[in-house]
Amino acid sequence: MTTFLGVPGSRGSSNLRGSEPFPDAARMALRDTQMRRNVGHATKAIRTKRLTAVAECADWEQLRAAGGALKSEVMARLPELLEELERNVIARGGTVHWARDADEANRIITDLVRATGSDEVVKVKSMATQEIGLNEHLESVGIAATETDLAELIVQLGHDKPSHILVPAIHRNRAEIREIFLREMPEAGELTDEPRVLAMAARAHLRRKFLSAKVAISGANFGVAETGTLAVVESEGNGRMCLTLPQTLITVMGIEKIVPRFTDLEVFMQLLPRSSTAERMNPYTSMWTGVHDGDGPRDFHLVLLDNGRTSVLADGVGRAALHCIRCSACLNVCPVYERTGGHAYGSVYPGPIGAILSPQLTGTHGHDDPNASLPYASSLCGACFDACPVRIDIPSILVHLRAKQVDTERGGVPGGQDLAMKAAAWAMASPRRFAVAEKALSTGRLVANRDHRITALPWPGSKWTSSRDVPEPPAETFRQWWRRTHG
Amino acid sequence: MRIALFATCLADALFPQAAIATVTLLERLGHEVVFPDNQTCCGQMHVNTGYLTEAVDLVRHHVEVFEAAGCDAAVAPSGSCVGSVRHQHAMVARRAGDERLAERAEAVAARTYELSEFLVDVLGVRDVGAYFPHLVTYHPTCHSLRMLRVGDKPLELLRHVRGLTLLELPAAESCCGFGGTFAVKNADTSTAMLADKMAAVIDTGAEVCSAGDSSCLMHIGGGLSRIRAGVRTVHLAEILAATDDAAVQPR
Numbered sequence: 001m002t003t004f005l006g007v008p009g010s011r012g013s014s015n016l017r018g019s020e021p022f023p024d025a026a027r028m029a030l031r032d033t034q035m036r037r038n039v040g041h042a043t044k045a046i047r048t049k050r051l052t053a054v055a056e057c058a059d060w061e062q063l064r065a066a067g068g069a070l071k072s073e074v075m076a077r078l079p080e081l082l083e084e085l086e087r088n089v090i091a092r093g094g095t096v097h098w099a100r101d102a103d104e105a106n107r108i109i110t111d112l113v114r115a116t117g118s119d120e121v122v123k124v125k126s127m128a129t130q131e132i133g134l135n136e137h138l139e140s141v142g143i144a145a146t147e148t149d150l151a152e153l154i155v156q157l158g159h160d161k162p163s164h165i166l167v168p169a170i171h172r173n174r175a176e177i178r179e180i181f182l183r184e185m186p187e188a189g190e191l192t193d194e195p196r197v198l199a200m201a202a203r204a205h206l207r208r209k210f211l212s213a214k215v216a217i218s219g220a221n222f223g224v225a226e227t228g229t230l231a232v233v234e235s236e237g238n239g240r241m242c243l244t245l246p247q248t249l250i251t252v253m254g255i256e257k258i259v260p261r262f263t264d265l266e267v268f269m270q271l272l273p274r275s276s277t278a279e280r281m282n283p284y285t286s287m288w289t290g291v292h293d294g295d296g297p298r299d300f301h302l303v304l305l306d307n308g309r310t311s312v313l314a315d316g317v318g319r320a321a322l323h324c325i326r327c328s329a330c331l332n333v334c335p336v337y338e339r340t341g342g343h344a345y346g347s348v349y350p351g352p353i354g355a356i357l358s359p360q361l362t363g364t365h366g367h368d369d370p371n372a373s374l375p376y377a378s379s380l381c382g383a384c385f386d387a388c389p390v391r392i393d394i395p396s397i398l399v400h401l402r403a404k405q406v407d408t409e410r411g412g413v414p415g416g417q418d419l420a421m422k423a424a425a426w427a428m429a430s431p432r433r434f435a436v437a438e439k440a441l442s443t444g445r446l447v448a449n450r451d452h453r454i455t456a457l458p459w460p461g462s463k464w465t466s467s468r469d470v471p472e473p474p475a476e477t478f479r480q481w482w483r484r485t486h487g
Numbered sequence: 488m489r490i491a492l493f494a495t496c497l498a499d500a501l502f503p504q505a506a507i508a509t510v511t512l513l514e515r516l517g518h519e520v521v522f523p524d525n526q527t528c529c530g531q532m533h534v535n536t537g538y539l540t541e542a543v544d545l546v547r548h549h550v551e552v553f554e555a556a557g558c559d560a561a562v563a564p565s566g567s568c569v570g571s572v573r574h575q576h577a578m579v580a581r582r583a584g585d586e587r588l589a590e591r592a593e594a595v596a597a598r599t600y601e602l603s604e605f606l607v608d609v610l611g612v613r614d615v616g617a618y619f620p621h622l623v624t625y626h627p628t629c630h631s632l633r634m635l636r637v638g639d640k641p642l643e644l645l646r647h648v649r650g651l652t653l654l655e656l657p658a659a660e661s662c663c664g665f666g667g668t669f670a671v672k673n674a675d676t677s678t679a680m681l682a683d684k685m686a687a688v689i690d691t692g693a694e695v696c697s698a699g700d701s702s703c704l705m706h707i708g709g710g711l712s713r714i715r716a717g718v719r720t721v722h723l724a725e726i727l728a729a730t731d732d733a734a735v736q737p738r
Contacts, residue, residue, distance in 0.1 A: 027675045036679075335662045339679040377673060379666025379680070380535055382633035396578075402537030403582075417536070417668075425533055425541035428496065429548055431525035438500045453712055463671035467678040468709030471501065478494050478503035482510075482522045 014102040014307060015133045015161075016362045018346015021373035025344040032341070035171045039163075039341045042170045043332045049278035050329060050387070057274065066267045067390040071323035074258055075313060081225040081258050082304065088228025092290020094300040099252075101307050102132035109134060109217065109250055112301055113143055116248050118214040124232060124239040125149035126219025127326055128252040128305055130162060130348040134217070145217070146209045148238040150202050157184035163342030163350060165328040166276050171341050174198060206238060216242035216297070220253040221272070221325070223302070224262050229289040230302065231265065233272060233282050243286045249297035254305050256322040268325060271389035276327035308361035317400045321356045323390045328353075330384035330394060336377055345377070346370050352384035356397045367409060375401035416460065441473050448472035488610075489519045491556040493563035493572075493599060495701070496528035502701040505564045508728035509602055512615060513562065515728070523556040531571035534579060536668045543583045546576045546592060553595045560609065561599040564724040566631025566699050569601040574634055601631060602724055603641040603699055613647050619729045620650030623721075624693035626684070626707065628700040629662050641699055641723055648726060654691040658683070665706035681710045689716055699723045 018025055029035065054060050074081060086096045099105035113121055121138070123129065123145050135145045135156070147156045154169040155162050158180045162168030169177070174193040181191055181201055188201040218239065222231040230251055232239050243249060259265065273282040291300050313319050331337045331351030342350030347358035355378055359371040366372070375398045384394040406418075414422070427437045448454050454470040456462070464470065476484075490513055494506040510520050530545030549572070553561050563569050573596040580589035606612050625645060631637045645653050664670065664680025671677075684707060688696045696711070696718055698704050708720035 023673050023675065026673060030675055030679050335664070335680050336673075336676055339683075340676055375537075376669070377676075379629070379662050379664060379669045379677070381629035381662035381666070383629075383660075383662070386633055399535060399537065399539075399575075402535075403539040404537075406537035407540070421533060421536060421538045421541060424528075425530075425538065425545060428528040428530070429544040431527055434496070434527040441500050455713070460671055463674045464709070466674060467681065467713060468670075468706060469712040470709060471705070471712075473501060474503050476503065478499040478506040479522070479524055481503055481507055482524065486510075486522065 014131055014362070016131060016308075016347045016349070016358050016371070018344075018370045020346070021368075021370050022344060022346070022377040023373060025346060025370075026336075026340040026377070029340045029344040034173070035341050036339060038171055038173045040338055042167065043338050046167075046278060046332045050275065050332065053274040053278040053280065056280070057270070063267060063270055064389055064391045067271050067325075068323060068392075070259065070264050070267060071320075071390050073260065074256070075319055075322060077260070078255065078258070078313065081260055082255055084225040085223055085228060085258055086304075088226065089290060089300075089302050090228075092228050093292075094228065094290045094302055097301060097303045099303050099305050099307070105132045105252060105303055105305050105307070106134060106137040108303055109252070110138065110141055110143070112248070112250055113138070113215050116215050116299075118143075118248075120144040120146070120209075120213060121215040121217050122209050122213040122242045122246065123147050123152070124216065124218035124242045125152050125168075125234065126217070126252060127165060127348060128219045128254050129217060131254075132252070132305065132307065134252070146206070146213075148206050148209065148242055149234070150199065150236060150238070153202055153206070154180060157181070161343060162348060164331055165326050165349065165351070165353075166331075167328070171343070210238075210241045210245055213242075213246050215248045215250065216246040217250045217252065218243060220251050220257055222265060222268060223253050223258045224260075224265065225258055226261050227289055229262065229287050231285065231287045233269075234284045234286075235277060235279075235282055237284050240284050240286050243288060244296050247297055248299040248301070249288075250301045250303065252303045252305055254307070255309050272325055272327055275329040275387070275389040308363070311363060312357075312360040315360065318356065318360050318397055320392050321353065321360055321397060323392050324353050324357065325390060327389055329387040329389060333383040333387045334378075335381060335383070336379065345374065347374075352378060352394045352398075353392070356392075356394055356401060359401060364405070367415070372405055375405065420460075435479070438477050438479075442475075442477070444470075444473040445475070488560065489521065489558045491553060491558035491561040492520055492522045493529075493553070493561045493568065494522065494526065495563055495565045495568045497705070498564060498701050501705070502722065505701050505722035505724050508722065508724040509562065509564045511733075512724060512728040515730075516610065516612065516615065521556060521558060523552045526552045529568050529571045529576075530579070531568060531575065532667050534571060534575050535666075539579055539582055542579050543585070543588075546579050547588055549576070550588065550591050550595050553599070554591065559598070560605065561595070562602055562605045563599070564602050564699065564722060565701065566601045566628050566635050566637065567702060569599055570630035570634035572596050572599045601635055601637060601699060602727075603631075603644055604635060604637050606644060606727075607640040613643050615644065615647070615727050617648040617727045617729050618650050618731045619648050619726045621695050622652045622654055622691075622693045623695045623697055623726065624654045624656045624688055624691040625659070625723075626656055626663060626688070626696060626698040626703065627659055628698050628703045631699050632660060637699070644723070644727060645697070651726070654693045656691055657687045659687075663703050663707050665703050667702070670706060678710075681706060685710050685714070685716065688718055693718060695719055695721045695726075697721050697723050697726055
């Protein structure tokens with residue numbers, strides 16, 4: 001018998017943690033000016049379209065409130081809802097598997113694929129399978145997985161990583177995509193960088209896979225507890241092909257994706273397309289309930305994935321991160337994401353939602369854990385909260401996670417930031433000490449240049465003066481002025 | 488009306504003109520301004536950096552000072568400090584298990600206003616009698632915009648300033664990259680955000696970039712100063728306080 005030691009890093013091979021802290025990864029990412037132009041251009045376009053799509057709904061705020069309320073209900077009733085879903089999937093001929101972490105999920109899926117005798121699978125775009133590193137795992141055991149979503153295919157063929165939840169190849173422009181296709185799909189022949197030409201090449205490449213694959217693997221946007229129905233929402237129709245043609249369908253679903261009732265989909269089917277692709281309705285919505293003779297897969301497996309979700313649930317404030325429906329509206333409005341792109345976050349969940357979700361899913365161990373830097377990867381501008389279709393108060397959760405981080409490190413050797421914050425709190429809690437601190441600040445006049453600017457300060461002030469000047473402290477503070485004029 | 492000035496620590500120590508202008512303006516409009524001189528800092532920097540335990544004493548001090556001031560309202564030339572008072576103080580107290588302090592903080596927050604919302608919503612004025620003959624562009628700071636929802640109240644006030652030409656700022660609602668300690672903890676990303684904000688400001692052709700927060704102006708102004716751009720930053724309060732015979736001195 002093995003004992004779970006509670007070491008956060010032991011949650012298998014999940015793609016939820018990068019190799020360096022965000023500030024360092026961001027510094028390198030910012031040097032990729034082509035990526036910045038690509039991401040900036042794409043996010044601005046989606047941002048503008050989303051505003052139009054949302055403005056069409058007179059009841060948008062009520063829809064957001066309803067979506068948030070439904071998700072709160074799900075979190076409060078998660079165990080019973082999951083068991084209800086399991087019962088209903090089994091009753092309709094499906095099989096349900098429970099995976100505690102990425103390793104367990106990958107093992108279950110590998111066994112299921114091997115049992116079919118097949119060594120290739122087609123995949124529907126899925127964040128859950130990206131999270132557990134399924135493609136890498138399957139490759140290591142000799143099973144070839146083909147991504148069929150166009151952007152995921154671009155990422156896969158480019159030996160790249162997704163950088164956006166909805167548009168994983170958002171960091172690539174069409175000239176770069178053409179280069180990848182020319183290199184990786186020699187059968188495509190001559191290609192221009194016209195989107196239609198590139199899409200047709202991918203279509204021809206994928207059509208062969210759809211028709212030959214015996215096994216498909218998908219994620220799920222929703223799982224309905226009362227009926228055992230799974231749903232995938234998509235734009236390209238590749239998902240529909242995977243969900244209907246192969247004999248075996250394996251669906252990996254994070255346990256938070258459950259909704260209690262079929263009618264709850266009414267709310268989410270309005271919120272999701274408008275928030276993600278800025279469409280009134282997405283082109284393809286596939287729903288399936290168990291298996292049916294002569295129609296669709298003959299064998300259906302649902303893998304319910306925890307991988308840290310129950311630890312997130314245990315935090316009363318942080319658990320709202322599990323309300324996320326993966327629309328990526330928060331990424332598209334985030335001024336940080338827009339500049340750094342998604343890879344800097346190190347996790348398959350980038351942007352504001354990633355900054356609150358990834359560190360909670362993995363847990364963080366110590367100050368040097370790259371995920372410990374994610375809650376600070378935000379200026380707290382609040383654009384993400386405004387855009388979130390289920391009203392996740394991301395800025396407040398970021399502050400909550402920062403506080404947890406600070407509290408965890410209490411008792412150890414205080415760092416420079418600890419000392420500065422404690423000293424500032426001590427000085428500011430007393431008017432007398434504050435006045436002394438203000439006087440000390442005025443000595444800054446001594447380091448100002450003749451033109452009344454301060455252009456260089458020692459560390460950590462150098463972090464500021466590396467790109468901005470500081471004004472010379474005034475000859476008279478406000479309170480001195482007040483005493484002189486009103487005292 | 489008897490108004491307590493919530494000067495904010497940053498304006499008090501580094502940007503006194505913003506606080507002086509707030510006093511000048513409110514007195515010109517016929518109100519009595521008092522300055523509870525034992526005020527220090529609202530604790531926003533501590534809260535936003537995760538030092539919520541350290542912030543409790545600052546919240547308690549702020550609440551005590553503004554309870555004792557006994558005024559009809561507290562007014563600050565800052566959207567983010569008012570945002571902290573209104574959206575964080577009670578949370579900080581509750582997290583520390585002090586429900587009584589949380590309720591007192593809520594009572595103080597209920598009569599604490601950012602300058603533009605106080606002028607428009609409470610005093611009901613839009614033309615404050617100001618004169619400022621300059622080309623001005625306005626950056627709506629994140630916390631004014633998304634925490635306090637001041638909307639276009641600052642722009643309404645600026646549109647009524649004689650001599651002022653208001654130039655629309657492209658991508659105005661995008662953060663300037665300040666974010667408190669974000670500016671030093673993520674200095675590179677913050678600078679990338681600042682670069683785009685400065686480009687937008689310069690692109691308007693304005694002589695002056697204004698905003699309702701000294702902190703964001705310190706960031707934008709610090710960047711513009713570094714590249715020796717021909718645009719200066721002036722707090723909204725200073726523009727509204729400027730008249731024919733009392734112009735704003737450029738820094």
